Amino acid sequence: MSKKLDVWRRYKAEGRKLSLVTAYDYAFAHLAAQAGLDGLLVGDSLAMVVQGQTDTVGVDLHTMCYHTAMVARAAGDCLVFADLPLGSYEGSPTQAWESSVALLKAGADVVKLEGGAEMVDSVAFCAQRGINVCAHLGLTPQRVRQWGRFRRAGKTADEAAQLEADAARLAQAGAAFLLLEAVPQELAARITRNSPVPVIGIGAGPDTDAQVLVLHDVLGLSERTPRFARAFMQGAEIVTDALRNYADAVRLGHFPPDAGATD
Template sequence: MSTTFTIDSATSRANPVAAPMKRLTVPAIRNRKAAIADGKGEPLVMLTAYTVRMAQLMDPHCDMLLVGDSLGQVIYGLPSTVPVTLEMMAAHGAAVVRGSYHAVVVIDMPFGSYEASPQQAFESAAFLLKQTGAAAVKLEGGAAMASTVAFLSERGIPVVGHVGLTPQAVNALGGYGARGRSAAEAEKIVGDALAVAEAGAFAVVIEGVVEPIAIEITRAIPVPTIGIGASAECDGQVLVAEDMLGLFERTPRFVKRYGDMAAFVAERVEEYAGEVRTRAFPSAEQTYAAKS
């Protein structure tokens, strides 16, 4: 039985508790493709997670948790994912594994940690899996990364591919606009997905592409596709959790806001600040009386 952690309200510390179910596996995720095609399986649910507590809340509802390099912007306020380091990914990946017991945890390989050679990618991926206990890594790029995907897969490191809009290449792409609007670019994206799937990726994220491309890829490759700004016909979906919860003012076109957590937090902090300034908090309920 796997282990998860619960927050002790008395100490605010994470303590291990027995998990109620076994964790999903990489083969189970890969095999979902056939089940979905046969009408016997549900689409895969994936969200990003960076902390123990968020992992705990999302894990029962998700098939996969992605420790995305989007933590660069979400957690650290960086302008892009490019400055994110292996050490940052390892720290947050370990937290998410500790906070989950059900979902397959996938960790993004940060920019510069895998592109130079398959050997570099293996060393970086091995570091992440050893440090975190996660099940798999995700790397961006298509045909150019196929040999790296094969190198990792053949050595026991499960890989999720990522094609279409690849945020680590934002400087080369010139921004975050949807990809595949030209026939040549559409053909390349489809070819990229086929290449990484044939190389051994057990799933492929398709990000920010015009919908017909996502549909074509989903029908063409033998492993699950995970859409983000792609199509409902993908085999699963992923979003940055903070986007779908409404923690940021700007909402990308492909995101549905399932709440307005930014407003909720701001209102609660305003209420707290008002009570502190009027000395309404803490009250007798939040203080300790002397023993008689």
């Protein structure tokens, strides 16, 4: 795993970009690893894209460990990030440590938690005990019910200054990575330039060290794709056509073939 981390650090130093997608099971993790991606994120977004929930709030630690184990088995050279779900880390540094250990035992290389200055003590506690932590700043989806909607962060001067200060404090506390979601491009670029650790962006412009997208958005499988995402294939149409062709073949008696024809 240290080799995987070394690649990320070297790429940042060399200005080379890295790519991640979310992954929730063995099959898609295996395909992503074969495609040469640099990282896989077992995101609590599985609540929305796999379970059909309206936000990420309903996922628990057991579920995250279950999906992390599947992804880790197929990850190959990909660095495996896993989300700490809401309620599993905010109570104390000890709680964050215990939940992080559960994800590491499931196969994660890095654990991700949401929050700024209020998470500094937990990041430091975990980092001092050998946990690779990714600190998630900007739009933090676990707090969507507090805000009432998903919204961009860092749009005002005060918000931008707070994000920059939080990023610096978290890196100083021992965070191995930062993730910036839905923040202005110039702000993300500035934080990336000043950060001693790799910065991952989603909806934060092209200047971060790495980019992550939800797998279902990349494959065109999502019912609604965020404005900052891009579908690199029309997967929903392809899959629907395949299933429709299968159903038609069954109804018309074209599948399965006659048993005698396969002997």
